[in-house]
Amino acid sequence: MSTPGAPPRAPAPRTEVRGSTPWGAAVRRQSRTxxxxxxxxxxxxxxxxxxxxxLHSEGKEGPARPPEPPAPEEEAGDDDYADWESSYR
Structure with a gap:
């Protein structure tokens, strides 16, 4: 309701978000299908x-080789953590 003597209010502008209408959802679903x-x-x-x-050609590089094995771990006597730990005891 409007107040007597006041100018009429304009309706709020219609903001449409892409895909907000049910028809838009149906069209998108139909397109995906x-x-x-x-x-x-x-x-x-x-x-x-x-x-x-x-699949049967070896290509220019020749047959594929297996990956290199990982580098060996440090020797048991070469433990930096043990050296560090012993300095704090």
């Missing part, structure tokens, strides 16, 4: 011969 179906059912031609060549 369409993309998912395309990915699920689309099967491009696969060149199995090229794939086999790639």
């Amino acid at each position: 369409k993309v998912a179906r395309q990915l699920k059912y689309f099967s491009p031609e696969t060149d199995y011969a090229a794939l086999a060549n790639e």
Whole structure:
């Protein structure tokens, strides 16, 4: 209600946030479903011969080598913590 003699109030400006309407959510969901179906059912031609060549070739580097073993741990007598600890006893 307005006060008698006061000018009428303008309605508050309508602020729309992207995706705030139920229709927007439905359209986004429909679009995601369409993309998912395309990915699920689309099967491009696969060149199995090229794939086999790639998997069986050793490449320019030769066969893959196993990783280097880790460096050996320090010797039991070479314990810096034990030296530090004994200096505080």
